[in-house]
Amino acid sequence: MQADRRRLNGPTSGTAPPVFATPPNWKVQRPTRSRKPDEHRKIFLRTGIVPSASGSAYYEIPPQTPSQQDELLIPQSSSLKVTCTVHGPRPLPRNAAFSPNLLLTTHVKFAPFATRNRRGYVRDASERDLGVHLETALRGVIIGERWPKSGCEVVITVLEGEEDAWWGDAGNEQDGGKAGGWALVDAGIDCVDMVSGGVAAVVQQGSADEKMDRDVVLIDPTPSEHYGIKAACVVGYLQSRDEVTEMWMKGDAGTDTEALVEGAVRAASLARTVLAEAIKEAVELRSDESHDNAHANGSAKAEKTKQKDVVMTG
């Protein structure tokens, strides 16, 4: 008799499903924060990565703590990877209405693979909302009236989002707005200052079995590391003017509101040091290239400077 070729038949004797052995009293450990409350994670930042855009940046927070010995398939903490490109300023299309200022449009998009849950290709409400936040933060920085009748697009793609809840799956959008500032400066648009982003949160200290008694203000919180985040605050901060272009606060911070804002501003000024250094690097690289195009040592020198770590100082 002819064998059935149209389907893949299982073995005649049957199989047992694989069972993954777990230690009997194994408990999933929530990652813990090993940094000090006022310590920011390290940032990797490089500008000028997309040649076709007039300004671009890549921003990454690499995973800080190597995963422990109780290895799981799924990483306990994720890193944040964001790219940002700026297109423009360029003239508005002919049929557009007259605008005396630079028209800024912002797009924030999570890559479909950015979070544990797949995101669609069409921007959803949260991404649009984030785009508005980003726009608010940037609109205050650029000097729009110097660019009449022109438009500028800022596109942020989140390649890898930060986990929001432990084992949860919503991406942490709060850091998303950060990278915008860097690329914008790279594009050579007139700005009053460099904007930098910072996040802080009021977190209840204590673990599951303790009584939650005190609230601590942390800068640059990692959502997966904390049980109870009571309130979080994102700011876009202009350090040299000591002004806030964007503030977004959620949750009830009670009496800690001021401290929370203070923390977020501190985080922003820490991030700014890295930003300033990255821009300086990019400018050096550019001037090197223009100076001695014949000498090949330009790139080598750039490589050397890239390796240097910047210490964040507030």
Add this chain to the structure above:
Amino acid sequence: MAPYTGIPLSPAELSYLHTSLSQHPPIRPDARSPTAFRPLIAETDILPAANGSARICFADGTEAIVGVKAEVEKTPSASSHSINSHSINGEVADEGVRGLGSGGVRDVEDDGMDVDGGEDGKQSSKGRDEWLEVAIDIPGMRDDDALPVFLSAMLTEALLADGALKDKLYINTRFHWRLYIDILLLSLPLSYPLPLLSLTTHLALLATRLPALVSEKDEDPLFNDDWEASTHLYPPTKDETARQKPPITLLVMSVGENILFDPSREELAVADAVVAISVTQSHTNTTGPDADADADADSPNPLHLIALRTIDPPSRLTAAGLPNSLNTSAGAGAGAASQSLSSVEVAVTREKDQGVSVWRPPRGGVKRAVLARMIKMVVQAGGVGEEVLGGLRGVEI
């Protein structure tokens, strides 16, 4: 994102408005005091087919209707088994899809509440963010335009922030209410419609009633079909000040050092910064006295800040004025001389003017001190927040 781009005001008018608003005390176009609100007309329970509804009409002609509808829905089984366990817990797949509104803070907060709930975790974090749906319809705008998206995110965020509302939607482990809040702006968005929509939503939620439950525990829910017996989502109390209330969102703007509430369209056009501040009354349990004991001394229900967002002021879209020294039609720089000004010189002259002699759209952000003062003015005892809530108390529900 701007609510409207065509501000029909010339640089001279903008400069005039800005100057008068930066006086001490500020002189507002309609002669209000900085904290005064425009009069409004409000009524509730206008839609017979909705669980709760409200309509507010502002003096400038903007009007909004909010209808609240509730549906019983089966809770996905993922959350029915052991919500409290901290292992791979009830964070089902679509958590946080609605975004920031349902993003991290509160999800994590749930865990925290489990913890201090203690004996029975289900008592404290039974609600889920996605049980609440806010839809905003603004005439002339698409659903996915920035303004409606931003407004609904802002309102959702405020409603969910304290976790009180979503917990009220819990029926039993298998069923819950799903609340649809449909906000309809009837007029064109003349001024920034956020406070209007927020206050209307507030009233509609206060008027919302759900059928009384007659079934017990985890049975399939069965409701009393007598509407008279229905229960309020926010049950009224004898002392109206102690009643638990949905949050309100207020629009605050600053011009220089001055802080103005309920800005009109013209005022927004010269704002240095616009901030939306959501406040709510702190939780008071039905056992009132002991809740009062740990609250602040002077006021029984102090207001709490639960959300804050800066809003891109429309003033940044306005056109800058031209200083007289550059204006050829005003006779300055007579012909040949002005021709010789290079673009750099023009830019320098404009920059030096710094918005002193002519209007220039504001740059930069807002000082932290001003922000802190705004928050304080809303939240403090006897502040604007209490005043607004007090005013809304007069609306018959």
